[in-house]
Amino acid sequence: MTTHGHGHGHGHGHGEPAPLGTAAATVVVTILGIIAAAVAVGAVMLWPSTEQIQTKLPLSGDVVTESGTVTAHEFGSCGSVSAGTAFTGNPVPPETDAYQCERSIVDIESGEDEGMRTLLEIIPNPGQPSLHVGDDIRMLRQPDINGTIQYSFEDYSRGLPLALITLAFAAVVIAIARWRGLRALIGIVVAFAVLVVFMLPALLDGKPAIPVALVGGSIILYAVLYLAHGVSLRTSSALLGTLASMMLAAVLSYGAIGLTKLTGLSEEQNTDVQAYIGTVSITGLLLAGFIIGSLGVLNDVTITQASSAFELAELDPNANRRNIFASAMRVGRDHIASTVYTLVLAYAGGALPLLLLFSVSGRPIQDVLTSDAVATEITRSAVGGIALALSVPLTTGIAVLLARPLGSAPTTPARRGGRHSR
Template sequence: MNVLMILSVILFILMVSIGGNKGVLSFISLFFNFGVLMITIILMLDPDRNPIFLTMIACTVISCINLFFINEINRKTITAFISTMITIVILLLFIDLVTRVSMIQGFSEEQSEELAPYSLYIGVNFIKVGASVIIMSTIGAITEVAMSITSSMSETLNHHPSINHRDLFLSGMRIGKDILGTDTNTLFFAFFGGYMALLIWFKDLDYSLGEIVNSKIFSSEMITIFSAGIGIALIIPITSWIHSLVSLKLIARNRRVMNED
């Protein structure tokens, strides 16, 4: 039994013992999401297919898995899904523009030695692939924030059923403010944790701070972090507004039906 299998078993045991049935579904969803990513990458190899369009389909499927497969179809997951899709569309338009302007697509100078024996003509649009990579890096954080806000707002509504739209929206915003700082820092430290060896390599190559900041590989990762942070910031007001509007409308409709009966 190798290390990967041992870690998988430990993760499964912990998720089941803590999360119960949802823990099992969450563990299974990891393999579903991996399958979606692999299929998307394979489809992107065809130059006739648009990577951004494929990314939107993949994000939709991943959102359905993370929201509906794990947490079932209900008011919380539906509003979280709608908010996620709206945020992804806005973010995709922004990221596509940033990728074109910054020209971070393709391989960096630091990777040239490893790639020298191979042909660099791949036949795909790396500008769109670069935008797709950034979007894929943000989808997990966005769905997480959307679900956290809708769950918290639903608890607030259960305890205060007479709350109005404005107060419920502000409640979601306050929850989002607490999430915003921790999630953006999580993304930031995940980058430095994953690229610690690269930063050490930069130091061994005697890169100055300006050379590090202006290197393509560093810039692309920082743009990914900033784009994910923008997505997290956008999803908070969008989810808060949509969930408060939908929830109160459903409550008002149920009350009218009960009064008519």
């Protein structure tokens, strides 16, 4: 890197970081290289086997889902023998008027019975779907005890609406952030690929949760940060701070879960995993969720702190490391204050149905707060908040050393009239 020796003794173009010493940069790049090599080795060691994991899921085996469209709907007598079966023409009318329900005729649009129809009879109850003509749905296709294929409502088909919402999101991000926004979207794709291709199969294969989460999280961070923000020392300082904070979050999560004896079994999905997939540790799954869940907010804070330190160093070439650190920390404190309650409110928002149930249960508030379900969210918020708060001085310190490396004295413009102090 060439340093100009005229003017104020510093050479940096508009929009570029202040001049950097090579020692601090070499140390950071070397550390990141070592971590990347360790992550690669870890990924190889933890890579899931190709063996098919046997599960005891009640909906495994012969059960598949097919697509369909509701073509007729009415409220009337139920009990038709055509309900759930594939047929052509019209369904057989019910023999009695014993009970009333919503009757929907659905055109089957995939599978062996494509082109035929079926009748769905649904008794109106809370939690039951209310179908309308034109609804695109997914239906379970499974044999009954006699081996006859039966269709039943499984879920709404949301492919097209989700695609439109996703495209709108991508269009807005790219329109405003341009190429950086496009690279950020590619980073999201990479993150999901890591989750689907490596982390979930590794956890399913019984690999230890913390190493899997750390390796997977590291891969995501390397990809997302460099894709979204470019390869630079500014990004590298944020990456190193985020990796260190993620390690801290892992240690805190392990200690907090052990201290509070959280089981995770208050969540229905976790009990299903324990019942049907014997190779997965629920505590490990909880740990991995804590670690991966902290990445987004950590990344947000660390890249802001790194950018603040570099911008401050560029704007004031005469500022020393202590001043740059103090100024960046003032930004960081505001960021911590806003992000911590954002973090807590996000978890509280996700737990609203749970809190609503507890509010009408008549249980004492201390029992509610210490229950496994609520305690899990409190612990998750606390661990994320601690890692978030500590990531600010850590990342700021790394960024300051790169923006104003050790051994580089700030430049001082020539003064007229002798030495004076302020």
